[in-house]
Amino acid sequence: MTVVADIASDIIRRIGLAAERAGREPSEVRLIAVTKTVAPETIKEALGAGLRTFGENRVQEALAKARELQGLGIEWHLIGHLQKNKAKAAVGIFEMIHSVDSIGLMEFLDSHARRLGKVQRVLIQVKLAPEDILKHGTGEKEVKGLLGAADGMKNLRVEGLMTIPPFFDDPERARPYFKVLKTLADEYGLKELSMGMTGDFEVAVEEGATMVRIGSAIFGERTK
Numbered sequence: 001m002t003v004v005a006d007i008a009s010d011i012i013r014r015i016g017l018a019a020e021r022a023g024r025e026p027s028e029v030r031l032i033a034v035t036k037t038v039a040p041e042t043i044k045e046a047l048g049a050g051l052r053t054f055g056e057n058r059v060q061e062a063l064a065k066a067r068e069l070q071g072l073g074i075e076w077h078l079i080g081h082l083q084k085n086k087a088k089a090a091v092g093i094f095e096m097i098h099s100v101d102s103i104g105l106m107e108f109l110d111s112h113a114r115r116l117g118k119v120q121r122v123l124i125q126v127k128l129a130p131e132d133i134l135k136h137g138t139g140e141k142e143v144k145g146l147l148g149a150a151d152g153m154k155n156l157r158v159e160g161l162m163t164i165p166p167f168f169d170d171p172e173r174a175r176p177y178f179k180v181l182k183t184l185a186d187e188y189g190l191k192e193l194s195m196g197m198t199g200d201f202e203v204a205v206e207e208g209a210t211m212v213r214i215g216s217a218i219f220g221e222r223t224k
């Protein structure tokens with residue numbers, strides 16, 4: 001086995017154990033391998049290890065990789081902020097967009113998806129920490145308005161919520177954020193919860209994550 005394959009199977013095992021601790025089925029949690037800055041050859045190794053779903057945070061970078069790795073059965077997810085002027089390209093490549101945070105962006109995605117004859121699956125990114133240095137994400141109170149707007153959009157389907165808690169050395173400190181996201185998703189009957197990264201994915205799975213976005217634990221520290 002390659003190093004990537006070894007590491008990936010260990011992470012999948014840890015996801016499974018965390019799910020079991022919470023009385024959940026391991027199969028309820030999908031691993032999104034985050035490949036930003038990761039070279040296409042390394043992505044091929046990850047494919048060899050059985051990973052199929054990859055997360056990118058930039059449309060341009062994803063476009064280039066999607067072209068180079070065409071026909072290999074990869075499902076691409078956008079996990080980073082999306083600007084309206086990239087919405088058209090994004091609809092062309094991504095199965096799921098995790099970072100939708102405004103009605104304006106939803107309208108752009110819906111209309112581009114309509115032209116492509118596709119239903120774009122999305123998650124609403126919720127910013128739960130006012131002290132968060134991250135700029136993106138909608139407020140907790142805005143979620144209802146976004147969902148209401150989405151009701152009228154035939155080519156856009158909101159399947160769940162995503163969040164990025166502030167970074168903590170101790171993953172336990174991220175737990176309250178995951179709990180809030182889970183409660184919010186339940187309140188609106190949303191099924192998918194994209195939460196948990198390298199430092200805190202086990203806690204996120206214990207709190208109900210259905211997708212974890214893991215980069216550096218699989219591919220090593222990013223240098224850029």
Ligand SMILES: *Cc1c(COP(=O)(O)O)cnc(C)c1O
Nearest residue numbers: 034057079197198213214215216
């Ligand atoms: C980079 C990134 C990740 C993965 O982070 P790691 O700590 O390397 O696992 C997850 N989610 C988002 C939105 C990211 O930008």
